[in-house]
Amino acid sequence: MIVLLTGGGGQLGRCLLDRMPSTWRVAAPAQHELDIVNEQAVQAYVADLRPALIINAAAYTAVDNAEDDVQAVYDVNAHGAESLARAAARSGAGLLHVSTDYVFDGGSDRPYVETDAAMPLNVYGHSKRAGEMAVLQALPQAIVVRSSWLFSEYGNNFVRTMLRLVVNGAEQVQVVDDQLGFPTYAGDLADVLIALAGRMPNVAAGLYHYCGAGNDTTPVSWCEFARAIFDCADRVSPCLQLPVLLPIDTSAYPTAARRPMFSALSCEKLAAVGLTGQQTLPPLLSRTWRVALQRVVCQLLQQQRA
Numbered sequence: 001m002i003v004l005l006t007g008g009g010g011q012l013g014r015c016l017l018d019r020m021p022s023t024w025r026v027a028a029p030a031q032h033e034l035d036i037v038n039e040q041a042v043q044a045y046v047a048d049l050r051p052a053l054i055i056n057a058a059a060y061t062a063v064d065n066a067e068d069d070v071q072a073v074y075d076v077n078a079h080g081a082e083s084l085a086r087a088a089a090r091s092g093a094g095l096l097h098v099s100t101d102y103v104f105d106g107g108s109d110r111p112y113v114e115t116d117a118a119m120p121l122n123v124y125g126h127s128k129r130a131g132e133m134a135v136l137q138a139l140p141q142a143i144v145v146r147s148s149w150l151f152s153e154y155g156n157n158f159v160r161t162m163l164r165l166v167v168n169g170a171e172q173v174q175v176v177d178d179q180l181g182f183p184t185y186a187g188d189l190a191d192v193l194i195a196l197a198g199r200m201p202n203v204a205a206g207l208y209h210y211c212g213a214g215n216d217t218t219p220v221s222w223c224e225f226a227r228a229i230f231d232c233a234d235r236v237s238p239c240l241q242l243p244v245l246l247p248i249d250t251s252a253y254p255t256a257a258r259r260p261m262f263s264a265l266s267c268e269k270l271a272a273v274g275l276t277g278q279q280t281l282p283p284l285l286s287r288t289w290r291v292a293l294q295r296v297v298c299q300l301l302q303q304q305r306a
């Protein structure tokens, strides 16, 4: 199968590349080779490659910068995603597109399901919601997977930030303790996307939620996530001097973009897909972020010391 992967240099993209089956012929152009904002270039690239599947892991993901960079954010997250969907529609390719928990406003008292109303609080969330709608309008057969709080051994993410503070000898770290969600290992999301891709014509199109909840029903705060990171670091290197963790409220940590206070996603719709084959979804869905975290912390600590 010929596959076009956009955003292959990002953290999800790199996790996908690590895991794609060897039977897939994958083209993963960097942004300077294929800018998804350039619709003509996207059409030409897809017409030339003739992929059976496009996976869009490209996005403008700097949530706070997005507030002052509205045009650029929409160009990538809405119009870029739409360009890919139109190219897929024209060429007959399938499309897997990735979106975010930040399409929700955080007012729910239970994990969000796909039919809950999206009411983003920030520019990034609005642009991702616009992208979801544009994709599904241009290509109703597309699959859009929302995920949350991604971390991995690649790129900039919360785990890397916390470990940098540890390695740099920070004495104390203040972390927001009243925003709740589920962290997700980007490698686990990649495995889910690959499992979906392998069964695409048989999986109902539309929106799905995937996060690293596993069998946990209780979401965590960023501060609890930081505690788990420090615990993993302590297990890997008991000689490390860990910073004192100070839980704070969102109001004490003003950011350019407002964030939902609660953005846990329910994976029940995905669990009901009932895929069969080598990588069935139920075992993938039972993976919790905590298992992957230990491995990622180990890898990042080795990198940061090298």
Ligand SMILES: NC(=O)c1ccc[n+]([C@@H]2O[C@H](COP(=O)([O-])OP(=O)(O)OC[C@H]3O[C@@H](n4cnc5c(N)ncnc54)[C@H](OP(=O)(O)O)[C@@H]3O)[C@@H](O)[C@H]2O)c1
Pocket (backbone or CB within 6 Å): 006, 007, 008, 009, 010, 011, 012, 013, 030, 031, 032, 034, 035, 036, 037, 056, 057, 058, 059, 060, 061, 076, 080, 098, 099, 100, 101, 128, 146, 147, 148, 149, 150, 151, 155, 156
């Ligand atoms: N990070 C999270 O916590 C999180 C949470 C929920 C959902 N998501 C979603 O998950 C997906 C993957 O996120 P991620 O964390 O892997 O993002 P990331 O690490 O920031 O990677 C984004 C990738 O998109 C590429 N890109 C940006 N603009 C582009 C353009 N105009 N044309 C082509 N490529 C472009 C970037 O290329 P360069 O490297 O050249 O800049 C980069 O490779 C996104 O859809 C994101 O919205 C992320």
